[in-house]
Each structure stands twice: as structure tokens, then as C-alpha cells.
Amino acid sequence: MRFEHTTDQRDFARSLDKLVAGSDPIAVARAWAEGDHAAGLTLWARLAEQGVTMLATEASPVEVCVAFEVLGRHSVPGPWVESAAYLPVALGREVAGVATVAVPPHTPYALDADVAEAVYLDSGRGEPTLVPPERRASEPVVSVDPTRRLFRVGEAVDVAGVSGSRAFDLAALATAAQLLGLGERVLADSVTYVTQRRQFGREIGSYQAIKHQLANVRIALDFAQPLVYGAAVALSEPAGTAERSVSAAKVQAAEAAYLASRVGLQVHGAIGYTREHDLSVFLTRIRALVTAWGTPAFHRSRILDSLLGERIGSA
Amino acid sequence: MDLDLSPGELAFRDEARAWLAANVPADPLPSMDTSPGWRAHQEWEARLAADRWSVVSWPEEFHGRDASLVEWVVFEEEYYRAGAPGRVSQNGIFLLAPIIFGHGNPEQQRRWLPTMATGEQIWAQCWSEPEAGSDLASLSSTARRDDERGGWVLNGQKTWSSRAPFADWGFGLFRSDPDAQRKHDGLTYFCFPLDAAGITVRPIAQLDGEPGFAEVFFEDVFVPDADVLGAPGDGWRVAMSTAGNERGLSLRSPGRFCAAADRLVDLYAATRTSSATERVVDAWIRAEAYRLYTWGTVTRLADGGEMGAAGSVNKVWWSELDVALHETALDLLGPEAEVAGPWLDGYLFSLSGPIYAGTNEIQRNIIAERVLGLPREAKGARA
Numbered sequence: 075m076r077f078e079h080t081t082d083q084r085d086f087a088r089s090l091d092k093l094v095a096g097s098d099p100i101a102v103a104r105a106w107a108e109g110d111h112a113a114g115l116t117l118w119a120r121l122a123e124q125g126v127t128m129l130a131t132e133a134s135p136v137e138v139c140v141a142f143e144v145l146g147r148h149s150v151p152g153p154w155v156e157s158a159a160y161l162p163v164a165l166g167r168e169v170a171g172v173a174t175v176a177v178p179p180h181t182p183y184a185l186d187a188d189v190a191e192a193v194y195l196d197s198g199r200g201e202p203t204l205v206p207p208e209r210r211a212s213e214p215v216v217s218v219d220p221t222r223r224l225f226r227v228g229e230a231v232d233v234a235g236v237s238g239s240r241a242f243d244l245a246a247l248a249t250a251a252q253l254l255g256l257g258e259r260v261l262a263d264s265v266t267y268v269t270q271r272r273q274f275g276r277e278i279g280s281y282q283a284i285k286h287q288l289a290n291v292r293i294a295l296d297f298a299q300p301l302v303y304g305a306a307v308a309l310s311e312p313a314g315t316a317e318r319s320v321s322a323a324k325v326q327a328a329e330a331a332y333l334a335s336r337v338g339l340q341v342h343g344a345i346g347y348t349r350e351h352d353l354s355v356f357l358t359r360i361r362a363l364v365t366a367w368g369t370p371a372f373h374r375s376r377i378l379d380s381l382l383g384e385r386i387g388s389a
Numbered sequence: 390m391d392l393d394l395s396p397g398e399l400a401f402r403d404e405a406r407a408w409l410a411a412n413v414p415a416d417p418l419p420s421m422d423t424s425p426g427w428r429a430h431q432e433w434e435a436r437l438a439a440d441r442w443s444v445v446s447w448p449e450e451f452h453g454r455d456a457s458l459v460e461w462v463v464f465e466e467e468y469y470r471a472g473a474p475g476r477v478s479q480n481g482i483f484l485l486a487p488i489i490f491g492h493g494n495p496e497q498q499r500r501w502l503p504t505m506a507t508g509e510q511i512w513a514q515c516w517s518e519p520e521a522g523s524d525l526a527s528l529s530s531t532a533r534r535d536d537e538r539g540g541w542v543l544n545g546q547k548t549w550s551s552r553a554p555f556a557d558w559g560f561g562l563f564r565s566d567p568d569a570q571r572k573h574d575g576l577t578y579f580c581f582p583l584d585a586a587g588i589t590v591r592p593i594a595q596l597d598g599e600p601g602f603a604e605v606f607f608e609d610v611f612v613p614d615a616d617v618l619g620a621p622g623d624g625w626r627v628a629m630s631t632a633g634n635e636r637g638l639s640l641r642s643p644g645r646f647c648a649a650a651d652r653l654v655d656l657y658a659a660t661r662t663s664s665a666t667e668r669v670v671d672a673w674i675r676a677e678a679y680r681l682y683t684w685g686t687v688t689r690l691a692d693g694g695e696m697g698a699a700g701s702v703n704k705v706w707w708s709e710l711d712v713a714l715h716e717t718a719l720d721l722l723g724p725e726a727e728v729a730g731p732w733l734d735g736y737l738f739s740l741s742g743p744i745y746a747g748t749n750e751i752q753r754n755i756i757a758e759r760v761l762g763l764p765r766e767a768k769g770a771r772a
């Protein structure tokens with residue numbers, strides 16, 4: 075029993091973090107939102123070189139989460155969940171280059187289909203199928219997160235099969251890990267801000283009303299983290315209850331990150347309510363990911379079904 | 390990273406599981422805050438101790454099994470899953486014993502630990518005073534030096550001492566140096582029999598009507614030097630090493646929350662009250678988070694790390710989880726919720742969680758200041 079990252083995993087996180095932090099990821103995200111993908115694709119290639127796109131097939135879900143936590147912390151744009159979590163598992167091989175997929179009903183739109191070299195649709199009948207260029211709609215659907223450029227790819231068919239697959243679970247878990255990183259980032263930036271900003275002659279971070287809100291975020295994130303990595307460990311094992319562990323991780327990580335975003339905005343005051351401030355890059359991403367790859371309601375119902383099924387099974 | 394138990398740990402778990410299956414009383418014991426319930430719980434402690442299950446993590450010479458931290462958590466998981474009774478001895482074995490192991494001399498260890506392990510002597514924590522709750526260091530009960538008799542004379546009043554109405558011994562802090570510069574200095578940690586001359590224990594009924602705690606009055610109570618824990622004047626430091634235990638890992642192992650969450654799902658399966666569905670799932674998720682968080686803590690501690698202020702994060706989580714679990718169960722019970730039963734008992738008890746062991750407001754102050762590094766609020770308002 076060793077429920078802690080290994081030294082290798084920690085080193086991997088640190089090196090990815092250094093790489094991303096050094097590439098001005100906020101500027102990358104802002105450009106991506108404007109439709110200028112050059113810097114984002116350069117960063118993509120460098121991360122792929124570090125192995126991020128092969129983790130799903132070559133490493134364990136723990137490493138996948140380690141990487142996605144870093145992607146979240148810097149709000150790196152692009153269809154990472156699609157290319158580095160869902161598709162490699164669904165197709166059974168590493169994806170070369172940027173790819174994306176729509177998995178209706180949970181992920182009805184293909185993220186960044188305008189930059190992806192391959193666009194797939196997974197309707198739960200075997201492997202995801204390639205969407206021919208003429209069937210990719212050209213007008214993006216506007217997301218709350220301007221870096222998420224969403225595209226309709228053909229008809230959405232409502233199928234249940236996909237949401238029980240390992241590919242879906244890894245995608246949901248990677249999203250949870252990203253939310254964890256996003257939440258940690260917003261908390262860290264908020265702590266920095268409240269120790270600098272002064273009102274009524276003292277740092278606002280010395281007011282208990284502010285402190286307790288930030289303490290609540292610390293608590294929520296501290297308990298989301300073990301659910302994410304516990305689900306990663308569960309997903310590494312052949313049988314068991316990994317599905318509901320993934321759902322628990324997604325629900326709690328989304329809740330913690332969302333709390334971080336609400337509190338983060340509140341303690342920043344009006345400056346936080348501007349597009350100009352970097353906080354906005356994280357807030358809108360968090361809001362988008364709360365419902366991406368399975369809404370909280372969907373994941374809660376999966377947990378409940380599993381718990382009740384267990385009881386019927388043993389009765 | 391993994392969550393696998395070693396073959397030795399699995400064997401330990403199986404042994405514990407088998408023993409509990411064979412020994413846990415079929416019917417719940419009466420409340421430990423009544424005379425018959427107290428006796429029944431002491432008998433249960435004796436039964437646990439007879440087969441060395443009362444203090445698994447202690448050394449073998451003190452009735453323990455030298456169990457590792459992992460094994461302790463495993464044992465607790467099994468204990469609560471088996472529906473075993475609450476621990477009447479918990480103030481002693483979880484709060485005081487670590488101090489006796491760490492700061493007590495060999496004579497004190499031999500004198501106090503074995504009877505604590507068997508439940509023969511039950512201990513009460515006498516820390517809070519009427520004017521010193523959250524601000525514990527502002528306590529005013531005094532200890533006056535008596536060189537002639539080789540000891541100290543205690544005066545003052547403690548309050549909210551859990552189990553004190555029936556307990557045998559108490560432990561607490563007294564101001565031994567009235568001239569100390571800081572309020573945290575000049576405090577000394579004492580142990581004393583609650584039937585000593587000059588001690589009066591007045592039981593106080595809790596929200597459930599039972600005398601779960603008490604006021605303890607000290608009038609010229611003599612305590613020999615042999616019953617001082619740690620160095621005189623060093624009481625705050627000694628005491629704070631127990632506070633970490635109370636808030637952190639020891640007092641609330643995940644076992645009881647996981648077991649309660651399981652019972653909550655059972656209750657839901659039986660009632661299917663759709664308006665509470667989401668809260669049932671959330672209670673289960675939060676218990677699961679607590680279980681996994683604990684494994685992370687156990688790994689860190691096994692690597693030589695310290696609990697530190699993370700104990701405060703823990704305390705807020707389990708106490709609020711406990712309330713949420715029980716509130717949800719009451720909602721599922723509908724009109725039956727107001728009628729006596731285990732969920733209602735558990736609910737009333739859960740309400741005290743955000744208050745005792747340092748209120749959750751104080752814990753949040755600690756998290757903000759010591760974990761997040763935020764500035765102190767103002768002079769005087771220190772956690």
C-alpha cells in the first residue's frame with residue numbers, strides 16, 4: 075500500500091509543468107480562442123514529444139492524470155482529452171497528431187474540429203468512425219470557454235454503449251484531473267492576490283470572511299485529489315468498480331474546482347470579472363469541464379446504479 | 390502508487406474480521422452514558438483486550454499487537470463494518486496514550502497503559518474551562534507548588550469533559566506559573582483520579598438527555614509529582630501533540646463513515662426517496678474521498694511525514710460529512726425520523742462534531758494561516 079506518487083511520477087509532473095509554464099500558456103490560450111493556433115500547435119508538439127499522447131496506451135491511468143493535472147493548471151487549450159485519453163483507448167492505438175471526437179450524448183460536439191487532422195464520431199457501435207471533411211460543419215458552436223471551439227459533426231445519436239466504455243472512463247477521469255489542476259491554480263492565484271490586495275488598511279487575506287472561503291476550497295481540493303488518483307488506480311486493474319470510482323472523481327473534482335472558481339472570482343472582486351484578467355481563462359474552462367464528459371447528474375446516477383446493483387446482486 | 394494490502398496485512402484483516410464476526414454483540418449495547426451501558430461497554434473493552442484487539446497499534450507488552458498504521462486503519466474499517474460498539478475508552482487510548490508513550494516516564498507507562506488497554510480505567514479529557522473554549526491557552530485553573538508534599542495543588546474548574554460522569558481518571562492543563570510572559574507558557578499537564586479529595590464532578594445532560602459530559606471542580610486537590618506528564622511548565626507543547634491526534638487520524642478513522650455511508654445506501658434502497666438521491670450519492674462520495682485521503686495520509690506518515698495542520702483539513706471534512714450523512718438518513722426516514730433510533734442517536738451526536746476537538750471555525754483559521762499562509766486576522770484573535 076503506497077498511495078502517493080512515485081518519484082518518477084513527481085519528476086514527470088515537474089518537467090511537464092516547467093515545459094508548459096515556459097511557453098506562456100495564457101498567451102497560447104488567448105491566441106487559440108482567436109483562432110490563431112500556431113503557438114498552441116507548437117506546444118502540442120512539444121508535449122507529444124514528452125510522451126503525453128502515448129500515456130493512455132503505454133503508461134497507466136495514474137500517469138495520464140499526472141499529465142492532465144498539469145494541462146489543467148495552465149489551462150492548455152486543445153482536444154487533449156480526445157487525443158490523449160479517449161481515442162487511444164477507443165482505437166487501441168496512439169493517435170498521431172491532433173485528433174478529436176464527438177461522443178454523443180455526453181460529448182455532443184467535436185472540440186477543435188477545425189484544427190484536428192482527424193475527426194471521429196463514436197456512436198457506440200464498435201470503433202469510432204472517421205468523419206469525412208464535407209460532413210464537418212464549418213461554423214463553431216460557441217462555448218462558455220472561448221478556447222473551446224465546438225463543432226457539430228453529423229447527427230447526434232443517443233446511445234448508451236459509449237458511456238460504459240473504458241475510453242469514456244479514461245476521458246472522464248482525465249477531465250477530472252484537469253479540473254483538479256485548474257482548481258489548484260485558481261486557489262494559488264487567489265491566495266497570492268489576497269495577500270497583496272489591501273482594503274481598510276490591511277491585506278484582505280487577513281479577514282476571516284475571506285480566509286474561511288479559501289480554506290473551504292483547500293479542503294474540497296484536498297479530498298478531490300485522492301478520489302482522482304484512487305480512480306486511476308482502480309482503472310489500472312482489470313475488474314472491479316472502476317466505473318463508479320471515476321464518476322466519484324469527476325463529481326468531486328468538478329465540485330471542488332467550481333467552488334475554487336466561485337470563491338476565486340469573489341475574492342478578486344471586479345478585476346476578476348474581466349476578460350483581461352488571467353483568472354477568466356481558468357474560470358470559463360472550469361465551467362465548461364463541469365459538464366463535459368458526463369454531467370454531475372449523469373455521474374451521480376452511475377454511482378447510484380452501481381451501489382444499488384451491488385445490493386441486488388448480493389441479496 | 391497502489392492501494393494493495395500486503396499478504397501480512399490481508400492476513401491481519403482476515404483475523405480481525407473473523408474475530409469480530411464471532412464476538413460483536415448481536416444487539417447494540419445501551420448508551421455508554423448510562424450506568425448499565427457504561428458497564429456493558431467496559432465489559433466489551435475487556436473482551437477486546439483479552440484477545441488483544443483493544444489497542445492493536447500498541448507494543449505487545451501493553452496488550453497491543455505492534456500493528457502498523459495501515460493495519461490500524463484496516464482494523465478500524467473492519468470494526469465499524471462489523472457494527473461493533475463505540476469505544477468508551479477512546480479519550481484514553483487515542484488522545485492520552487500517545488502522550489504517555491511520548492512524554493511519560495517508564496513508571497507512568499507501566500501504571501497507566503495496561504488498565505487503559507483493558508478498559509478497567511477510563512480516562513476523561515479535562516481541557517475546556519467555562520471561560521476558555523476555543524482560546525484554550527487562556528485557561529485559568531491553577532497549580533500551586535507544594536514542595537513539602539512533593540507535588541502540586543490544583544484549583545479551578547473544567548467543563549464539557551466527555552465521559553467524566555463515570556470515568557476514573559482525568560487529564561488536563563493547569564496554570565503553574567502565573568508570571569509567565571505568554572499565555573501559552575507556564576502550563577503544566579496533570580493526570581488525576583477523579584475521586585481524589587477536593588474534586589467534584591457534576592454531570593451535564595447533552596442534547597440527547599444523557600450525561601455524556603460533566604463539569605469538574607477542583608478545590609485544593611493534591612497531585613504528586615509522579616502524576617505530572619512531561620516537564621512542569623511545558624504543558625502546552627505536550628498538550629498540542631494530543632490535539633493533532635484528536636483532530637487528525639486517530640479519533641475519526643474512515644471506517645465508521647464508510648460503514649455509515651453503506652447503511653445510508655441500504656436505507657435508500659429500502660425507501661427510494663427520490664428527493665434525497667443526490668445527497669445519498671454525495672455522502673457516499675465524500676466517505677469514499679475520506680477513505681482514500683486517509684490512505685494518502687497513512688503513506689505520508691509511514692514515510693516519516695507529520696500530520697501537521699492537515700489534521701485541520703481532515704477534521705472539518707469528517708465532521709461535516711458526519712452531519713450530512715445523518716441529516717440525509719433522517720430525510721429518508723420521513724416522519725419516522727423524529728422517533729428514537731440509531732440514525733437519530735447518530736444525528737444528535739454528529740451535531741457536536743463541528744464543535745468539539747476545536748471548532749470548525751478555528752480549524753478554518755488554522756488552514757488559512759498555516760496551510761495557505763494567509764496573514765493573521767488581528768492581534769489576539771489567534772487560532
Ligand SMILES: Cc1cc2nc3c(=O)[nH]c(=O)nc-3n(C[C@H](O)[C@H](O)[C@H](O)COP(=O)(O)OP(=O)(O)OC[C@H]3O[C@@H](n4cnc5c(N)ncnc54)[C@H](O)[C@@H]3O)c2cc1C
Pocket residue numbers: 282513514515516517519521522523524548549550551552602741744745746747748749750751754770771772
Ligand atoms: C459533545 C462535546 C464533547 C466535548 N468533550 C470535551 C472533552 O472531553 N474535554 C474537553 O476539554 N472539552 C470538550 N468539549 C468542549 C469543546 O472542546 C469546546 O466546546 C470547543 O473547544 C469550543 O469551545 P466553546 O464551547 O467554549 O465555544 P467558544 O470558544 O465560546 O466558541 C463559540 C463560537 O465562537 C466561535 N469562535 C471562537 N473563537 C473564534 C475565532 N477566533 N474565530 C472565529 N470564530 C470563533 C467558535 O467557532 C464557536 O462557533 C466538548 C464539546 C462537545 C460539544
